[in-house]
Amino acid sequence: MITVGQSKHRRWALTAGHGVGLAIFIIFAIFPLFWLVKISLTPNNLLYSEGITLWPSSITWDNYKFALLGSRFPRFFFNSVIVSLTSAGVVTLIAAAGGYAFSRFRFRGKVPIMFVMLLTQMVPLVMLIAPIFKLMVPLGLTNNLLGLIIVYTAFNVPFATFLMQSFFDGIPKELEEAAMIDGCTRLTALRRIVFPLTLPGMGATLGFVFTAAWSELLFALMLINSDDKMTFPVGLLTFVTKFSVDFGQMMAAGVLALIPACMFFAFIQRYLIQGLTAGAIKG
Amino acid sequence: MAGVTVRDVYKAYGSVRVLHGVSIDMEDGEFLVLVGPSGCGKSTLLRMIAGLEEINSGDILIGDRLVNDVAPKDRDIAMVFQSYALYPHMSVATNMGFSLELRRKAREMITNTVAQAAGTLGLSELLARFPRELSGGQRQRVAMGRAIVREPKVFLFDEPLSNLDAKLRVQMRTEIKALHQEMGSTAVYVTHDQVEAMTMADRIVVMNEGIIQQIGQPLEVYDTPSNLFVAGFIGSPGMNFLEGEARRNSDSAWVEMADGTLLPAPPTSAEDSQPVVYGVRPEALVIDEAAESGLMATVEVTEPTGLSTLVFSRLADVSTCAFTMDRLQLQRGQPVGLVPDVARVHLFDKATGKRL
Structure with missing residues (x-):
């Protein structure tokens, strides 16, 4: 922070240092993405012949054409959209209901329930693969998108509930009380007052679960074995064959897979911006 | 309605x-x-x-x-x-x-x-x-x-x-x-x-x-x-409280503090020797600058607000506040007399806190 009395030089040095630090971080974060795009645009014959260059001498859209038209990628993509959107939606609904209860009500067993929910977050997922598989087989939920949705929902609900609870905690109780005096029942107060104010929280939860489900590989790999049920992280692996790896096509598919995640965040980011509750209470 | x-x-x-x-x-x-x-x-x-x-x-x-x-x-x-x-x-x-x-x-x-x-x-x-x-x-x-x-x-x-x-x-x-x-x-x-x-x-x-x-x-x-709590809570600056024992004879009543200071009190139902709290509001204490009458106290702090002055003094080792509209020239350590308006003095039972 710049305070009164610091010399001009020092201030300039601080600003410059700040900028350099930020730049280094941004390059570090963006470079893999850049590399992804670069490889996806590099013609196959130049991939190994040109050595390591920042940009290929010529570019091609063939990899994208193949990913979209020649491969099963659109199917994987579609499966991923279904699984991620449904999981995100269901988790957000359950988490909102649970978070509201944790935030507003006192009930028997509240602390044990919260403890068990925390406990589920402490178990490494790898340990659960075998039992889950064993559970899913007799239910016919392996090689089934519904099975994936159930697993993702189950794993994301605890954390999402705590996330939602913290958002509800941030909404003053007096707002509901005022609404109830104004003429609302608890349910109308929830719908008219609390719900609109929780949209940022819902957006955050939705985004969080969506990205988690979108990029999940472990369970998708385990539970899905047919091509037409694969989600895109598993599908990407089909570009790896016994004899070669189609880096260009794989990267093109990867770039395409980034698009919905980006769109999703572009859409919800306005809900993520805090400050919607500013002005509710003193200040 | x-x-x-x-x-x-x-x-x-x-x-x-x-x-x-x-x-x-x-x-x-x-x-x-x-x-x-x-x-x-x-x-x-x-x-x-x-x-x-x-x-x-x-x-x-x-x-x-x-x-x-x-x-x-x-x-x-x-x-x-x-x-x-x-x-x-x-x-x-x-x-x-x-x-x-x-x-x-x-x-x-x-x-x-x-x-x-x-x-x-x-x-x-x-x-x-x-x-x-x-x-x-x-x-x-x-x-x-x-x-x-x-x-x-x-x-x-x-x-x-x-x-x-x-x-x-x-x-x-x-x-x-x-x-x-x-x-x-x-x-x-x-x-x-x-x-x-x-x-x-x-x-x-x-x-x-x-x-x-x-x-x-x-x-x-x-x-x-009606009791000590209300007396202390209502009013700003708050009421002064001095502890002592009730004394009375046929035509007057007072409260004797532990050091022997005698506080003039209104006639109440207090029994002789009953431990009581003597309550007097700052505005019911008249300050005698010359220290010729009233209860002897030593000035500690004065707080002028323009409209009035609050005078904090030590009376029988209890910090006591008096309120005056006069612009008095008082120095720290100066002796003053505090004259309570007996009609506006309150007595409370020390044990129950109830007004007597």
């Missing part, structure tokens, strides 16, 4: 008892102030009248209607919260008209009522704004506006002014009082500020530790506090 009756109300959270059998009769149109230190149960009582807290036992009536099990929305009340509790996603106009909208009033009627209330409160220019775009004082007014549009039977105020700066607080105090007189509804006002209580109330209810200490008109409570 309706009065409010609180009858023998108890409240406990688990094993912690918050209200111990509280009874109050509020008349129709009365402005009643509940005052007491934090944790005395005043806000809990208010919230019980609002229907936001359940009652463990006892009855609450609004008018003639028993409302123990009536939902807040059906009690025909309005409440102004300490935090204002304005709906942040609604404009000022929507905030104010929300209760009417929920009652399915015609749009036109809502607009007119809101406009009228906004006019009364000087909010007409701000109707399209959102709460976050308002200053603290403006938010306070919107909260008031939201309460008045509905013309409820009872207004409830939960420390509505405590987030405002001192000057605004005085202004709003007057406005709330004026508004109440205009509307004529019953009002219950919770505050920990005894000046607010004194200036606004028709009657004050002084509470401490879940028990009503005294109910009465402001000056009645000020002039004849």
Whole structure:
């Protein structure tokens, strides 16, 4: 922070240092993405012949054409959209209901329930693969998108509930009380007052679960074995064959897979911006 | 219009008892102030009248209607919260008209009522704004506006002014009082500020530790506090307390302090040698600059406010405050005489704290 009395030089040095630090971080974060795009645009014959260059001498859209038209990628993509959107939606609904209860009500067993929910977050997922598989087989939920949705929902609900609870905690109780005096029942107060104010929280939860489900590989790999049920992280692996790896096509598919995640965040980011509750209470 | 009756109300959270059998009769149109230190149960009582807290036992009536099990929305009340509790996603106009909208009033009627209330409160220019775009004082007014549009039977105020700066607080105090007189509804006002209580109330209810200490008109409570707690709580600067034993003979009474100082006292029911607390307000102590009469004390600090001066002095090793409108030239360490106005001296039983 710049305070009164610091010399001009020092201030300039601080600003410059700040900028350099930020730049280094941004390059570090963006470079893999850049590399992804670069490889996806590099013609196959130049991939190994040109050595390591920042940009290929010529570019091609063939990899994208193949990913979209020649491969099963659109199917994987579609499966991923279904699984991620449904999981995100269901988790957000359950988490909102649970978070509201944790935030507003006192009930028997509240602390044990919260403890068990925390406990589920402490178990490494790898340990659960075998039992889950064993559970899913007799239910016919392996090689089934519904099975994936159930697993993702189950794993994301605890954390999402705590996330939602913290958002509800941030909404003053007096707002509901005022609404109830104004003429609302608890349910109308929830719908008219609390719900609109929780949209940022819902957006955050939705985004969080969506990205988690979108990029999940472990369970998708385990539970899905047919091509037409694969989600895109598993599908990407089909570009790896016994004899070669189609880096260009794989990267093109990867770039395409980034698009919905980006769109999703572009859409919800306005809900993520805090400050919607500013002005509710003193200040 | 309706009065409010609180009858023998108890409240406990688990094993912690918050209200111990509280009874109050509020008349129709009365402005009643509940005052007491934090944790005395005043806000809990208010919230019980609002229907936001359940009652463990006892009855609450609004008018003639028993409302123990009536939902807040059906009690025909309005409440102004300490935090204002304005709906942040609604404009000022929507905030104010929300209760009417929920009652399915015609749009036109809502607009007119809101406009009228906004006019009364000087909010007409701000109707399209959102709460976050308002200053603290403006938010306070919107909260008031939201309460008045509905013309409820009872207004409830939960420390509505405590987030405002001192000057605004005085202004709003007057406005709330004026508004109440205009509307004529019953009002219950919770505050920990005894000046607010004194200036606004028709009657004050002084509470401490879940028990009503005294109910009465402001000056009645000020002039004849029923116990030590009320005597100490009401009044700023507070009453001076000096401990001693009651003495009396056939025609006069006094209190003898441990060091032998004799304090002139009014005739009371105090028995001879009964341990008592001698209470005298700062304005009932006349300062004798020449130290020729009264109780001998040594000046410690003087606090001139322009209008008046508070003189803190040590009397029989007890810090004692005296109030004077005179501009006295007193130095630290200077001896002065303090002459109590015996008619305005209070005696309290030391063991029970009750007024004698």
